Amino acid sequence: LALVPAPRAQLQQDIEASQFLREYDREAAAMCFRVTSATWGFSTNVTESNRRRMLEEQALNWKFGRVSWRKATSLSWARIPDATSRRQLQILSQEGRNALADDRFAELMQLIGDMKDVYARARVCPVSGVQGQACDWRLEPELSRVLARSRDPGELQRAWTAWHDAVGPPLRPKFVRYVQLANEAARLNGFRDAGEHMRSPYDDPELESEVTTLWAQVSPLYRQLHSYVRRQLHRHYGDLVREDGPLPAHLLGNMWAQSWKNIADLVVPFPDKQAADVTPEMLRQGYTPLRMFQTAEEFFTSLGLKPMPVEFWRHSVLERPVDREAVCRASAWDFCNRKDYRIKQCTEVTMDDLLTIHHEMAHIQYYLHYAEQPYIFRRGANPAFHEAVGDAIGLSVTTPRHLQRIGLLNNITDDYETNINYLLTVALDKVVYLPFAYVVDQWRWRVFSEGVENMNGRWWELRMRHQGVIPPVPRSERDFDPGAKYHVPADTPYLRYFVSLVLQFQIHEALCRAAGHPGPMHTCDIYRSREAGRLLAEVLSLGASRPWRDVLRVATQGATDRLDARPLLEFFQPLALWLRVQNRERGVVGWTTTNQDTALFARWARPLAGC
Numbered sequence: 001l002a003l004v005p006a007p008r009a010q011l012q013q014d015i016e017a018s019q020f021l022r023e024y025d026r027e028a029a030a031m032c033f034r035v036t037s038a039t040w041g042f043s044t045n046v047t048e049s050n051r052r053r054m055l056e057e058q059a060l061n062w063k064f065g066r067v068s069w070r071k072a073t074s075l076s077w078a079r080i081p082d083a084t085s086r087r088q089l090q091i092l093s094q095e096g097r098n099a100l101a102d103d104r105f106a107e108l109m110q111l112i113g114d115m116k117d118v119y120a121r122a123r124v125c126p127v128s129g130v131q132g133q134a135c136d137w138r139l140e141p142e143l144s145r146v147l148a149r150s151r152d153p154g155e156l157q158r159a160w161t162a163w164h165d166a167v168g169p170p171l172r173p174k175f176v177r178y179v180q181l182a183n184e185a186a187r188l189n190g191f192r193d194a195g196e197h198m199r200s201p202y203d204d205p206e207l208e209s210e211v212t213t214l215w216a217q218v219s220p221l222y223r224q225l226h227s228y229v230r231r232q233l234h235r236h237y238g239d240l241v242r243e244d245g246p247l248p249a250h251l252l253g254n255m256w257a258q259s260w261k262n263i264a265d266l267v268v269p270f271p272d273k274q275a276a277d278v279t280p281e282m283l284r285q286g287y288t289p290l291r292m293f294q295t296a297e298e299f300f301t302s303l304g305l306k307p308m309p310v311e312f313w314r315h316s317v318l319e320r321p322v323d324r325e326a327v328c329r330a331s332a333w334d335f336c337n338r339k340d341y342r343i344k345q346c347t348e349v350t351m352d353d354l355l356t357i358h359h360e361m362a363h364i365q366y367y368l369h370y371a372e373q374p375y376i377f378r379r380g381a382n383p384a385f386h387e388a389v390g391d392a393i394g395l396s397v398t399t400p401r402h403l404q405r406i407g408l409l410n411n412i413t414d415d416y417e418t419n420i421n422y423l424l425t426v427a428l429d430k431v432v433y434l435p436f437a438y439v440v441d442q443w444r445w446r447v448f449s450e451g452v453e454n455m456n457g458r459w460w461e462l463r464m465r466h467q468g469v470i471p472p473v474p475r476s477e478r479d480f481d482p483g484a485k486y487h488v489p490a491d492t493p494y495l496r497y498f499v500s501l502v503l504q505f506q507i508h509e510a511l512c513r514a515a516g517h518p519g520p521m522h523t524c525d526i527y528r529s530r531e532a533g534r535l536l537a538e539v540l541s542l543g544a545s546r547p548w549r550d551v552l553r554v555a556t557q558g559a560t561d562r563l564d565a566r567p568l569l570e571f572f573q574p575l576a577l578w579l580r581v582q583n584r585e586r587g588v589v590g591w592t593t594t595n596q597d598t599a600l601f602a603r604w605a606r607p608l609a610g611c
């Protein structure tokens with residue numbers, strides 16, 4: 001009994017803990033406002049003084065986080081009877097790299113900042129058009145545009161190689177040091193390595209095996225799609241694409257082959273049927289970025305969700321600034337003062353960007369709905385929830401029926417071919433994305449747990465095994481191709497996008513049921529459904545105040561608390577049948593790899609002297 005502190009002492013602990021949490025709640029929100037404002041200032045106006053101010057605020061915020069982490073871990077919070085306090089302290093004691101010593105933390109922040117800089121500043125020589133132009137091509141828009149639109153294998157290969165060579169080698173040594181420091185911080189925080197630290201927001205020791213099981217459930221559908229697309233690409237590009245092999249990464253319409261929607265014109269089975277891309281119609285109707293944002297806002301208010309606050313319209317950056325340099329990746333921002341919420345997006349008038357706006361605005365809806373929660377609970381139930389809501393909405397927005405309801409598509413036909421076309425277009429985005437999202441953190445977790453040898457070879461082994469994709473040119477350990485994907489140098493975990501892919505179909509199914517949609521899931525559009533909006537508002541308002549499995553049970557109206565690929569597979573069921581018929585008659589499903597494939601990135605490459 002001596003081990004159990006006397007009730008009075010425990011009471012003392014409770015008072016101390018709730019006192020600490022009240023102060024932390026106020027101070028953390030104030031610190032968040034400061035560091036978010038400074039980071040926004042830099043992202044929307046890239047200058048050295050704005051960078052310095054951002055780094056200063058980050059350092060202050062980290063010092064505050066470190067002091068708070070020490071206090072939180074010193075309280076024996078595990079025994080506090082009040083569940084809300086206990087949960088807040090549990091989250092607080094797990095997050096951040098607060099246990100790292102000052103100089104190490106400063107070095108780590110500097111490294112991540114430097115890696116983001118290398119990525120943002122990379123410029124290459126033009127790979128098309130007249131020679132002798134300035135070597136000032138960027139990833140966005142020049143190189144991504146070539147990957148999306150060119151059908152010239154030589155030009156595609158030059159664009160793919162130029163980008164990977166421009167960012168990989170300079171990032172590699174920085175990334176090696178980053179791995180050491182991230183692992184050191186994780187171990188000081190009580191984790192085995194930085195991978196386990198990144199997985200901790202899911203609070204689930206079985207997470208890795210669940211993720212592998214989910215991927216195993218969807219990979220047969222992916223292999224069917226891969227086989228069908230390979231046949232179409234072989235028809236178009238000839239022997240550049242072997243009929244039983246992996247696909248060369250530069251022919252798939254995207255710098256990372258993470259989405260193949262840009263080559264839909266090469267693969268869609270019934271080209272004479274309605275193409276699902278309404279970009280031309282948006283241009284014809286004189287859409288502007290502002291009107292695209294208003295259209296997205298109206299989607300959310302039609303569900304009974306909140307309009308964007310006036311500050312949002314006053315301070316958001318909706319287009320690439322002309323008079324200064326900005327970080328042009330789309331992003332949504334919560335300034336933690338229950339007033340300022342913004343989106344920064346270099347919007348172009350395309351259907352793609354209209355979808356991305358819905359995705360970013362869903363982040364803002366989440367911020368708005370959990371604003372009343374204590375600061376620590378103002379986050380997604382888990383990071384995937386924050387991503388899944390936006391993409392679940394997107395599954396309604398892309399339907400021909402929704403595009404017709406907002407006047408961007410007329411005389412749609414709901415026949416078999418149109419549905420297969422539509423499902424294939426969505427699959428080129430969603431089904432294709434799954435193996436890529438799976439590989440990114442499988443690779444990164446393995447680097448954290450097993451080390452930095454052969455990082456590039458292991459990247460391509462995973463890409464070939466799960467995605468059936470190979471590099472267009474030979475690669476060696478002098479390259480660092482994972483660095484070509486923003487989230488790797490930016491220290492942004494990627495599992496959230498894999499889990500979101502499964503979760504968004506579970507959420508879509510539940511919202512469609514709440515909206516009383518009678519038909520198959522892929523024709524459902526929850527637009528204007530107050531019932532769907534009420535369910536969504538309930539989920540968003542919970543933030544991280546409850547374990548995410550409880551939130552998932554709320555979202556599915558009691559159906560389940562587990563991640564489940566069934567809704568995704570059900571959504572694509574008509575396409576899966578169609579693909580099996582197509583492939584049974586014509587081709588190999590899956591890919592064989594010859595040693596000429598593995599020779600493209602084999603381990604024999606001499607390791608860099610002294611690296």
Ligand SMILES: CC(=O)N[C@@H](CC(=O)O)C(=O)NC[C@H](CC1(C(=O)N[C@@H](Cc2ccc(O)cc2)C(=O)O)CCCC1)C(=O)O
Pocket residue numbers: 329330331332333334356359360363386387391497
């Ligand atoms: C201050 C801050 O950072 N805020 C967070 C939001 C928050 O956490 O509160 C935020 O704005 N993150 C930016 C990030 C941007 C995008 C992205 O990086 N997408 C991934 C994966 C993907 C791919 C296809 C797809 O349909 C959806 C996602 C990629 O492009 O690989 C780029 C365009 C879309 C989403 C985002 O919005 O998730």
Ligand SMILES: [Zn+2]
Pocket residue numbers: 359360363386387390
């Ligand atoms: Zn997002």
